[in-house]
Amino acid sequence: MSHRVSNSVAKRGKTRFGNFYYTLCKERSLFPSTIILNQYLEKYHALILPIEKPKSEIEWNIIISSLNCKGNDLKTIAILTTDKGEDLNESIRQKNEKESIFKLSECEKRVAGLSENFYTKLLNSIVNYMSNEHHLSILELSGLPLNSSHIQLLAKILSLSRTIINDEGLKTLAVSLKHSSSIMELHFAGCGLTHESAIVLTELIKYQCLSREAEQWTNSLRPSITNTNSHAELFGVPLNLKQNSIKRLNLCNNNIGDIGMNSLFEIITEDLGLEAVDVQFNSITNEGLKDIDYLIKLNKTLIIFDLRNNNIGNKK
Numbered sequence: 001m002s003h004r005v006s007n008s009v010a011k012r013g014k015t016r017f018g019n020f021y022y023t024l025c026k027e028r029s030l031f032p033s034t035i036i037l038n039q040y041l042e043k044y045h046a047l048i049l050p051i052e053k054p055k056s057e058i059e060w061n062i063i064i065s066s067l068n069c070k071g072n073d074l075k076t077i078a079i080l081t082t083d084k085g086e087d088l089n090e091s092i093r094q095k096n097e098k099e100s101i102f103k104l105s106e107c108e109k110r111v112a113g114l115s116e117n118f119y120t121k122l123l124n125s126i127v128n129y130m131s132n133e134h135h136l137s138i139l140e141l142s143g144l145p146l147n148s149s150h151i152q153l154l155a156k157i158l159s160l161s162r163t164i165i166n167d168e169g170l171k172t173l174a175v176s177l178k179h180s181s182s183i184m185e186l187h188f189a190g191c192g193l194t195h196e197s198a199i200v201l202t203e204l205i206k207y208q209c210l211s212r213e214a215e216q217w218t219n220s221l222r223p224s225i226t227n228t229n230s231h232a233e234l235f236g237v238p239l240n241l242k243q244n245s246i247k248r249l250n251l252c253n254n255n256i257g258d259i260g261m262n263s264l265f266e267i268i269t270e271d272l273g274l275e276a277v278d279v280q281f282n283s284i285t286n287e288g289l290k291d292i293d294y295l296i297k298l299n300k301t302l303i304i305f306d307l308r309n310n311n312i313g314n315k316k
Contacts, residue, residue, distance in 0.1 A: 014042055015041055015042065015045055015073055015074070016069070016071050016072055016073045017041070017045070017047065017066055017067075017069070017072050017073060017074050018036075018037055018041050018042070020065075020066040020069040020072070021036055021037070021062065021063070021066040022037065024062045024065055024066060025062060028058060028062065030058070030059070030062070033053075033054075033059075035049065035050070035053050036049065036063070044075065044076060045073055045074055045075040045076065045135070046074070046075065046076035046077075046078065046138075047074055047076065047077050047078065047079075048076070048078045048080075049063070049078065049079050049080075050080060050081065051079055051080065051081050051114070051143075051144065052081065060118070060122075064121060064122060064125045067125040067126065067128075067129050068125050068128060068129070070132070071133075072129055072133050072135070073133075073135050074129070074135060074136060075135050075136060075137050075138065076136070076137070076138040076139075076140075077126060077129075077136065077138070077139050077140070078138070078139075078140040078141075078142070079122070079140070079141055079142075079144065080140065080141070080142035080143055080144070081142065081143035081144065116147065119144065119145070119146060123146075126139070137157065138157045138159075139157070139158060139159070140157075140159040140161075141159070141160055141163060142159065142160075142161055142162050142163065143162045143163060144163050145163075145164075146160075146163050146165065146169070147165075147169070157184065157185040157187070158177075158183060158185070158186055158187065159185075159187035160173075160187065160188055160191055161187050161188065161189040161190055161191070161250070162189065162190045162191075163191060164190075164191060164192040165188075165191050165192065165193075166191070166192040166193070167192075167193060167194055167196040167197045167200075169191075170188065170191070170193060170197045170200055170201075171196075171197075171200055174200050174201070174203075174204050177204055178204060178207055178208065179211075181208075181212075183246055184246060184247050184248070185246070185247060185248040185249075185250075186201070186246060186248070186249050186250065187248075187250040188250065188251055188254070189250050189251065189252045189253050189254075189278070190252070190253040190254065191254060192254065193251065193254040193255065193256060194254070194255050194256060194257070194260065195255075195256050195257050195258075195259035195260035195263065196260075197251075197254070197256065197260070198251070198256040198259070198260030198261070198263045198264055199259075199260070199263045201249065201251075201264070202263045202264055202266050202267055205245070205246055205267045205272055205274070206266070206267060206270075206272065208245065208246070209245065209270075209272045209273075212245070245272060245273030245274070246273065246274065247273060247274065247275045247276065248274075248275060248276040248277075249264075249274060249276070249277050249278070250276075250278045251277075251278065251279050251282065252278045252279060252280040252281055252282070252306070253280065253281040253282075254281075254282055255282060255283055256279065256282045256283075256284070257282065257283045257284060257288065258284060258285055258287045258288030259288075260282070260288075261279065261282070261284050261288035261289065262288055264277065264279070265295055268295060268296070268299055268302060268305075269295045269298045269299065271298065271299045271300055271301055271302075273301060274301065274302055275301055275302060275303050275304070276302075276303060276304035276305075276306075277302065277304065277305050277306070278304070278306040279306065279307060279310070280306055280307070280308050280309045280310070281309045281310070282310060283310065283311060284307065284310040284311065284312065285310070285311045285312060285313075286312055286313060289307070289312065
């Protein structure tokens with residue numbers, strides 16, 4: 001994190017996060033990093049940070065303190081590993097011990113094996129930011145060794161791809177997601193999920209639909225300036241149950257199998273707002289796709305349904 005930025009670049013920073021970060025670096029006599037102060041931060045208010053790059057505790061403390069500063073304006077937070085290990089079930093530490101196109105230094109290896117307390121501290125700062133500010137629309141934590149106690153993160157687009165949370169982690173996350181009306185996309189590719197998680201996600205989406213239905217019926221009974229025909233629903237006008245629903249569900253490279261696929265068919269046939277479903281590499285067979293043609297005809301919203309790379313043969 002020794003990359004030096006010129007004063008002209010640093011001083012013309014437009015983001016509050018960038019200004020907080022730059023000020024804290026100066027107070028500690030450190031050069032701000034171009035990994036953080038870059039065009040993505042300036043143009044998109046995006047913090048895109050490879051977990052291996054900061055190499056000392058003080059550098060991480062500055063980043064975390066910047067996240068905790070009041071009045072932050074980040075719209076995207078992406079913290080990820082650049083490691084290219086092949087087995088998703090291996091830990092980052094095990095992957096880094098293998099030969100790969102990324103030759104990590106010993107220091108970088110130690111950072112990749114950061115403690116659970118570190119991730120708790122980092123994620124707490126993100127959770128606090130999301131609770132106190134309302135700018136964040138994309139949160140991506142990719143390839144990080146998180147456990148179920150770390151999973152308390154909400155954003156319009158939630159991506160935990162390549163983070164092995166397993167079924168227990170997803171169950172923990174679902175408790176928070178049940179009452180969120182902001183989530184539009186869920187990305188759980190390569191998260192070590194089975195049919196149990198598919199069932200949990202089915203119940204989650206159905207629960208959110210019922211909540212929207214109850215809210216809309218309640219609002220229909222309350223005339224207001226903006227809703228002069230608020231009783232219309234009582235006389236046959238359908239409620240919009242797809243409003244603020246989850247639109248995209250990515251479950252590729254897991255193991256939901258036929259049982260999980262049959263569960264997901266419940267929300268596909270009921271047409272609860274899903275527009276894209278990706279279930280590639282999930283050990284699905286023809287058994288899990290019975291009556292698929294009939295089921296798809298019932299859905300008027302689904303645009304993408306990706307079943308490639310499963311154990312599906314031609315129907316006889």
